[in-house]
Amino acid sequence: MTRLIFLGPPGAGKGTQAYALAQAQQIPHISTGDILRTAVALKTELGEKAQAYMDKGELVPDHLILEMVRDRLGYDDVKAGWILDGFPRTVTQATFLDDLLNDLHQSCDWVVNFDVPDEVLVERLLGRGRKDDTEEVIRNRLSVYREQTAPLIDFYRERNKLVSVDGNQSIETVSAALDQIVHSNQ
Numbered sequence: 771m772t773r774l775i776f777l778g779p780p781g782a783g784k785g786t787q788a789y790a791l792a793q794a795q796q797i798p799h800i801s802t803g804d805i806l807r808t809a810v811a812l813k814t815e816l817g818e819k820a821q822a823y824m825d826k827g828e829l830v831p832d833h834l835i836l837e838m839v840r841d842r843l844g845y846d847d848v849k850a851g852w853i854l855d856g857f858p859r860t861v862t863q864a865t866f867l868d869d870l871l872n873d874l875h876q877s878c879d880w881v882v883n884f885d886v887p888d889e890v891l892v893e894r895l896l897g898r899g900r901k902d903d904t905e906e907v908i909r910n911r912l913s914v915y916r917e918q919t920a921p922l923i924d925f926y927r928e929r930n931k932l933v934s935v936d937g938n939q940s941i942e943t944v945s946a947a948l949d950q951i952v953h954s955n956q
């Protein structure tokens with residue numbers, strides 16, 4: 771059973787790696803970014819509320835995210851394991867997740883922290899060209915990451931859950947490092 775949280779700055783490769791590993795392990799890839807983008811595309815109430823924050827590179831308010839994740843972790847498929855990609859992103863979200871997993875009698879194996887220098891992140895995201903991938907918005911996402919998400923590195927290190935991978939390597943090399951983490955656990 772694999773249960774992982776992927777943590778790291780925007781563009782670190784969380785989504786790329788989570789997609790591949792979830793396919794290989796046949797477990798759900800739960801990306802809060804993807805769920806939000808779908809909600810925006812479908813113009814749901816959540817999507818309408820989230821869009822302005824995402825366009826500016828701000829975090830969507832915690833209460834919206836928490837409701838969304840509580841709902842998703844209630845699906846039957848999570849019994850097989852999961853990868854949480856891009857959640858939690860604030861200490862409030864991490865504390866909520868601890869409580870939720872306790873209620874579900876589950877715990878995560880590892881929180882994988884993707885390390886990548888800022889200049890590489892900017893270059894990658896500019897190359898991807900999503901709507902929120904303009905230089906100004908990317909710089910804001912990086913500073914939001916430093917202020918609100920980076921404190922989670924210590925949060926999980928203190929709980930002995932943190933492992934770091936060097937994300938500034940080829941996609942294949944990063945995947946191999948993740949495989950080692952997963953197999954160290956089985």
Ligand code: B4P
Pocket residue numbers: 778779780781782783784785786787802803804806823824827828829830831835855856857858859863894895897898911937938939940941944
């Ligand atoms: P996300 O969708 O989570 O996106 P991300 O952090 O930008 O990307 P990721 O790290 O997954 O990068 P990727 O693999 O795609 O968030 C978007 C927005 O949603 C946030 O700004 C926020 O507004 C909102 N949001 C989401 N979750 C939230 C939460 N919990 N709370 C509040 N708000 C939330 O890789 C990027 C590029 O690099 C790709 O082009 C990829 O091909 C390339 N790449 C990947 N690995 C590479 C490698 N090893 N070498 C070279 N290129 C690589």
